[in-house]
Amino acid sequence: MTKQLIQTPKVGITKKLKRFSPNSRKYAEVRTREHLLPDEVEAMRSALKKSNGRHAHRDSTLILLIYRHGLRVTEASTLRWEQVDFSGGTIYVKRVKKGIPSVQPLYGDEIRSLRKLQRDYPASPYVFQSSRLGPLAPDTVGGIVERAGELADLSFPVHAHMLRHGTGYYLANRGTDTRTIQSYLGHKNIQHTVRYTELASTKFQGLWDD
Numbered sequence: 001m002t003k004q005l006i007q008t009p010k011v012g013i014t015k016k017l018k019r020f021s022p023n024s025r026k027y028a029e030v031r032t033r034e035h036l037l038p039d040e041v042e043a044m045r046s047a048l049k050k051s052n053g054r055h056a057h058r059d060s061t062l063i064l065l066i067y068r069h070g071l072r073v074t075e076a077s078t079l080r081w082e083q084v085d086f087s088g089g090t091i092y093v094k095r096v097k098k099g100i101p102s103v104q105p106l107y108g109d110e111i112r113s114l115r116k117l118q119r120d121y122p123a124s125p126y127v128f129q130s131s132r133l134g135p136l137a138p139d140t141v142g143g144i145v146e147r148a149g150e151l152a153d154l155s156f157p158v159h160a161h162m163l164r165h166g167t168g169y170y171l172a173n174r175g176t177d178t179r180t181i182q183s184y185l186g187h188k189n190i191q192h193t194v195r196y197t198e199l200a201s202t203k204f205q206g207l208w209d210d
Contacts, residue, residue: 031156035165040154041067047151057120059144061113062128062136063163066145069093069104070167070185073138073160079127084114099186168196175202 036044045060053059066076074096083092089106106114117127124133130140142160149158164185171181182193197203 034162035169036067036158036162037166038170040152041163041166043152043154044145044148044158047153048148051151057113058117058128059148061110061117062141062144063148064110064113065091065127066160066163067167068107068110070164072096072164073141077128077136077138077141080125081118081127082125084127086111086115093186095186098188100183100188102183102186104184165196168193169199172196172200173202175200 041063045063048056048060048063062076065071065079066073069091071079071093072095075094078094083094084106085091089111090103091106092101092103094101114127121129122133126133126135128136128141130136136144145160145163146158149156168181168185171184176184178190178193178197181196182190185193187193
């Protein structure tokens with residue numbers, strides 16, 4: 001007769017219950033879209049400023065530049081002052097993932113925020129610097145954006161890439177042509193850009209009488 005081996009739990013080991021936080025679920029379960037709207041971005045920035053945290057201005061500026069220029073987390077964390085041209089009012093966006101770089105205009109609120117950031121922090125090659133004067137870690141950037149969403153009391157959990165998606169959808173809803181959006185976001189393949197224009201509401205305007 002073959003003996004049946006029965007496995008018994010070891011003493012002192014308890015079964016861990018899996019906790020489900022909003023961020024650990026599938027995205028579709030906690031939000032219906034993967035992009036942020038302009039008023040949501042502004043609410044996040046305002047919430048950071050009201051928090052009066054030590055790095056409130058830095059973090060608010062970080063979110064502003066990610067959104068305005070469709071930056072990926074790594075592109076934001078490694079952004080250097082040499083990429084900012086105050087006299088010309090431009091920023092050189094160096095893309096990762098073999099993306100196409102571009103020179104983009106800086107607007108008044110961005111320039112003012114960046115100049116204040118430069119005054120408030122010690123000299124460092126990096127625009128968004130850590131306490132060691134090096135670049136912010138990508139995880140830190142992601143945490144800043146998530147915290148801003150919580151402070152703004154948004155009804156869904158936020159992650160940093162939603163800002164970049166928000167850039168694409170904002171431009172598409174303004175009627176910006178696909179090639180321009182592709183160049184602005186640095187997409188090498190235009191198929192990555194089409195997702196924004198496909199959901200743009202402007203193409204449906206005028207279908208019904210108001």
